[in-house]
Amino acid sequence: xTKNIVDVNNVVRTFGDxxxxxxxxxxxxxxxxxxxxxxxxxxxxxxxRVLATLLKPTSGSATVAGIDVAADPVAVRTKIGLAGQFAAxxxxxxxxxxxxxxxxxxxxxxxxAKRRTExxxxxxxxxxxxxxxxxxxSGGMRRRLDLAASMVGRPEVLFLDxxxxxxxxxxxxxxxxxxxxxxxxxxxxxLTTQYLDEADQLAARIGVIxxxxxxxxxxxxxxxxxxxxxxxxxxxxxxDRGAVADILRSVAGDDPxxxxxxxxxxxxxxxARTLLAVAGKLEEAAITPDDIGLRKPTLDxxxxxxxxxxxxxxxxxxxxxxxxxx
Amino acid sequence: MTATTVTGGDRETVQSxxxxxxxxxxxxxxxxxxxxxxxxQLLLFATIQPVMFLxxxxxxxxxxxxxxPQLAQFGSYINWLVPGIIIQTATFGASQTxxxxxxxxxxxxxxxxxxxxxxxxxxxxxxxxxxxxRNAFVSGLMLTVGALIGFRYQTSFVQLIxxxxxxxxxxxxxxxxxxxxxxxxxxxxxAQTAGFIPLFPLVFxxxxxxxxxxxxxxxxxxxxxxxxxxMVNAMRGLLLGEAALPTGTTVGGTVTAALAWIIxxxxxxxxxxxRLYRRAAG
Ligand SMILES: Nc1ncnc2c1ncn2[C@@H]1O[C@H](COP(=O)(O)OP(=O)(O)O)[C@@H](O)[C@H]1O
Ligand SMILES: [Mg+2]
Numbered sequence: 001x002t003k004n005i006v007d008v009n010n011v012v013r014t015f016g017d018x019x020x021x022x023x024x025x026x027x028x029x030x031x032x033x034x035x036x037x038x039x040x041x042x043x044x045x046x047x048x049r050v051l052a053t054l055l056k057p058t059s060g061s062a063t064v065a066g067i068d069v070a071a072d073p074v075a076v077r078t079k080i081g082l083a084g085q086f087a088a089x090x091x092x093x094x095x096x097x098x099x100x101x102x103x104x105x106x107x108x109x110x111x112x113a114k115r116r117t118e119x120x121x122x123x124x125x126x127x128x129x130x131x132x133x134x135x136x137x138s139g140g141m142r143r144r145l146d147l148a149a150s151m152v153g154r155p156e157v158l159f160l161d162x163x164x165x166x167x168x169x170x171x172x173x174x175x176x177x178x179x180x181x182x183x184x185x186x187x188x189x190x191l192t193t194q195y196l197d198e199a200d201q202l203a204a205r206i207g208v209i210x211x212x213x214x215x216x217x218x219x220x221x222x223x224x225x226x227x228x229x230x231x232x233x234x235x236x237x238x239x240d241r242g243a244v245a246d247i248l249r250s251v252a253g254d255d256p257x258x259x260x261x262x263x264x265x266x267x268x269x270x271x272a273r274t275l276l277a278v279a280g281k282l283e284e285a286a287i288t289p290d291d292i293g294l295r296k297p298t299l300d301x302x303x304x305x306x307x308x309x310x311x312x313x314x315x316x317x318x319x320x321x322x323x324x325x326x
Numbered sequence: 327m328t329a330t331t332v333t334g335g336d337r338e339t340v341q342s343x344x345x346x347x348x349x350x351x352x353x354x355x356x357x358x359x360x361x362x363x364x365x366x367q368l369l370l371f372a373t374i375q376p377v378m379f380l381x382x383x384x385x386x387x388x389x390x391x392x393x394x395p396q397l398a399q400f401g402s403y404i405n406w407l408v409p410g411i412i413i414q415t416a417t418f419g420a421s422q423t424x425x426x427x428x429x430x431x432x433x434x435x436x437x438x439x440x441x442x443x444x445x446x447x448x449x450x451x452x453x454x455x456x457x458x459x460r461n462a463f464v465s466g467l468m469l470t471v472g473a474l475i476g477f478r479y480q481t482s483f484v485q486l487i488x489x490x491x492x493x494x495x496x497x498x499x500x501x502x503x504x505x506x507x508x509x510x511x512x513x514x515x516x517a518q519t520a521g522f523i524p525l526f527p528l529v530f531x532x533x534x535x536x537x538x539x540x541x542x543x544x545x546x547x548x549x550x551x552x553x554x555x556x557m558v559n560a561m562r563g564l565l566l567g568e569a570a571l572p573t574g575t576t577v578g579g580t581v582t583a584a585l586a587w588i589i590x591x592x593x594x595x596x597x598x599x600x601r602l603y604r605r606a607a608g
Contacts, residue, residue: 054441077443078443082441084434085434093357093360
């Protein structure tokens, strides 16, 4: 027996000669949100699909709630809920019909399915739209409904694949608070995201995945320490770079980081004061930057600091278009 | 199902695997039926188009085709046409099975289903059963409209029912062929064309609209032996009697051949669909 609710051991999954997962291991305890952070094509969806028993790993093993996903997928399915990367709700059914159907398929009685449907629709604030066909819903409403459907069976573990990608900022906040409520209620959540701020906001633990490999793991603070928190970032004309590098060195006490692809320079910022200090010295030297600002660390920074390259979309363009083109 | 139901706490669950499977099939079937009813283009495709076919063929071609010596003996062309058009509708209608499945695959709906503790068979069974229901409705409509414009079966009521059931058996079996197509191609547009285009020779190089005796020899070999002709002939045998069949064939013989086709198609395409379904998402 393991006390980890999700335990992934050296999982490899290939598609032809694409290694979507190249020996991924991760484990975490019940009751938390685990955030899996990575760019498009990193292997996030593949890992979720392995854990949700939709794909068999090519090699390696994984357990969910102590049950091996390859050996006993049927038992795993009674423990999990899945909200995929694209809302899998039925446009021609009403919101209520969608959720109730999933409830029935979780082996709930008609009465219980109805009762819980009301409960989750209330919770995601879709009661007023419940009897409208989903084709009239906005993107954010669909995502929320999809979440509702994944919750209706009260699963122990919820897999949320990019729950806020492509939706408006307000719906994003709604979904965040919903996720926080769920965890407060005892559900364990594995969510994937491309946004560090989302993982930062929600996840107790974060794993960073790139090209099928886990490249870093830790709490949000640990990761940010790795990146170095906020930065002052600026772009200047090529012939000013030498002088600006000196200025940055004098403020930071260390060499600035330079992104070779675009010549953008950055130094760690303790507060807005760092920015003011840099601005003051630029002013004295009569250098006008093309662009300057205080920036919170992003996924790009995590990647830059861990891999030495910025995060790239490794998924072929055509395929992504085909899959998101609905 | 009451017998297999237990109440435990706030959850009331069906325990027996068969009970659960039937319940899951019912849930998925209901969902598909709701979609069929609410999707305007589906409803249009399923009802208006076959009725239009029936009326057009009867009134536009009926005059000339119907006077052909082989057909003239039935009095009116409509008697010849109705059994044919019911099978034609079932054949074309089956492409909805492939499109529906491809759509669900593409939309991630099947991923959701596969992550649920539901009976695996329910997705395919629910799809083919809901398509069967649609077919039963449309065939009933064809018979009604046909009757309004002069169709009269020449045999017994029992044979009318037998013909209807035979047509439904074919519709169901053919639905599994198209299920395989949809699961193999996985996207709706390809399913549309891949599933639809091969149906044209099946439907038109057959005895649906004309007697195959009018076809050139090379085409007739195909037309005589392909399932649509066999089905249509069996329907005609049941509805109009032996006189409606090509010389040398009997009603019993054609119906047996038709049943053999239905069983043969199911034996091949049922397991194939199940295999493709397992593979499609995994
Ligand atoms: N069914 C599939 N067939 C072939 N390649 C796939 C399939 N699913 C994913 N891939 C490939 O595996 C890699 C990881 O994809 P995915 O897990 O979807 O990444 P993410 O969800 O992080 O964007 C990508 O290169 C993708 O093209
Ligand atoms: Mg993905």
